[in-house]
Amino acid sequence: MANALKQVTTADIRKKKETGTPITMMTAYDYPSAKLVEEAGVDMILVGDSLGMVVLGYDSTLPVTMEDMIHHTKAVTRAAKRAFVVADLPFLSYHGTLAEAVKNAGRLMQEGLAKAVKMEGGSELAPIITRCVQAGIPVVGHIGLTPQAVHQLGGYKVQGRSLEAAKKMLEEALVIQEAGAFAIVLECVPEEVTAMIASKLEIPVIGIGAGASCDGQVLVFHDLVGYASQLTPKFVKRYAEVGESIRDAVASYVKEVEARSFPAAEHVFHASEDTIKQLYGEGVGQK
Numbered sequence: 204m205a206n207a208l209k210q211v212t213t214a215d216i217r218k219k220k221e222t223g224t225p226i227t228m229m230t231a232y233d234y235p236s237a238k239l240v241e242e243a244g245v246d247m248i249l250v251g252d253s254l255g256m257v258v259l260g261y262d263s264t265l266p267v268t269m270e271d272m273i274h275h276t277k278a279v280t281r282a283a284k285r286a287f288v289v290a291d292l293p294f295l296s297y298h299g300t301l302a303e304a305v306k307n308a309g310r311l312m313q314e315g316l317a318k319a320v321k322m323e324g325g326s327e328l329a330p331i332i333t334r335c336v337q338a339g340i341p342v343v344g345h346i347g348l349t350p351q352a353v354h355q356l357g358g359y360k361v362q363g364r365s366l367e368a369a370k371k372m373l374e375e376a377l378v379i380q381e382a383g384a385f386a387i388v389l390e391c392v393p394e395e396v397t398a399m400i401a402s403k404l405e406i407p408v409i410g411i412g413a414g415a416s417c418d419g420q421v422l423v424f425h426d427l428v429g430y431a432s433q434l435t436p437k438f439v440k441r442y443a444e445v446g447e448s449i450r451d452a453v454a455s456y457v458k459e460v461e462a463r464s465f466p467a468a469e470h471v472f473h474a475s476e477d478t479i480k481q482l483y484g485e486g487v488g489q490k
Contacts (some may be wrong), residue, residue: 210284215287230249234282235282237286241285252291252293269307273314276315288318291321305334309338319385324349324352332384335383342385344386344388346388347372347389348362386407387409392414394413394415397414427443
C-alpha cells in the first residue's frame with residue numbers, strides 16, 4: 204500500500220523513458236475527475252488551459268486567466284496524492300519579463316500546489332525555461348499544435364508535415380531540452396516525425412495526436428469518457444459514454460418530479476407523532 208501511494212517524481216518519469224516504459228498522462232480539471240484518474244493509476248495529471256473550452260465554455264484557451272488555472276489546479280492537487288501534477292501557464296502569463304514568467308509559474312506551485320508547469324512554444328522560451336528551472340520549477344515544453352497560438356497557426360491543424368517543418372520542430376525540441384525542460388508534449392504531429400524527435404531527445408516525449416512512437420500519451424478526461432465533450436478529433440478514443448448516461452438520468456429525474464413520483468416514501472423524513480399532533484392540533488405559528 205505504501206508503494207501505491209508513493210508520489211511520482213520527475214526522476215520516475217525520466218526513468219520510464221530510459222527503460223522504455225510508456226508514461227500515462229491524463230488532463231483533468233477538478234477534484235472528482237482527478238480522484239478517479241488518480242485511482243486508475245495514471246502517472247501524470249495535466250491541468251490544461253483547455254479547461255477554458257471544456258469546462259468554462261469558451262471557444263478557445265485564450266480567455267483563461269492565472270486565477271482560473273490556480274483555482275482548478277488547487278482542486279486537482281487536493282485529489283492527487285500519487286500522480287505528478289503539471290499545470291499549464293495560460294496565454295500571456297509567461298511572455299512578458301522573465302520576472303513575471305517566474306512569478307506566475309511560482310504561483311501555480313505555491314498556490315496551486317502543482318509539481319511542474321507547462322509552456323507552449325519553441326526556442327523563444329529557452330531563457331524562460333532556464334530561469335524557471337534555476338528557481339526550482341520543473342518545466343514541461345509543448346510544441347507542434349500549440350492552442351494558445353491557434354490564430355497565428357491558422358486553426359487547429361496537424362503540424363510538421365513538410366521536411367522543413369519537421370526539421371524545425373526537432374531543432375525547437377532540442378533547444379527546449381537544452382534549456383532544462385524535463386519532458387515535452389507533442390500535439391498533432393505525424394507519427395514519423397514524432398518517432399524521429401523521440402529518438403533524438405533524452406527527455407520523455409508525451410504525445411496527443413502524435414502517434415504511438417512517443418514515450419507517453421495524454422488525453423483529456425472528458426474526451427476519453429464522453430462527458431459533455433463535443434470534440435471528436437481523430438486521435439481521441441472513447442472508452443465510455445458517460446455523458447449519455449448522465450443526460451438520461453437527469454431526464455428521468457425531470458419526468459418523475461413532474462409526475463410527482465419522486466420523492467417516493469423511501470426518500471422522505473417524518474416528524475414524531477407527538478410533534479405532528481401539536482403542529483396540526485395547535486396550528487403552525489400559534490403559541
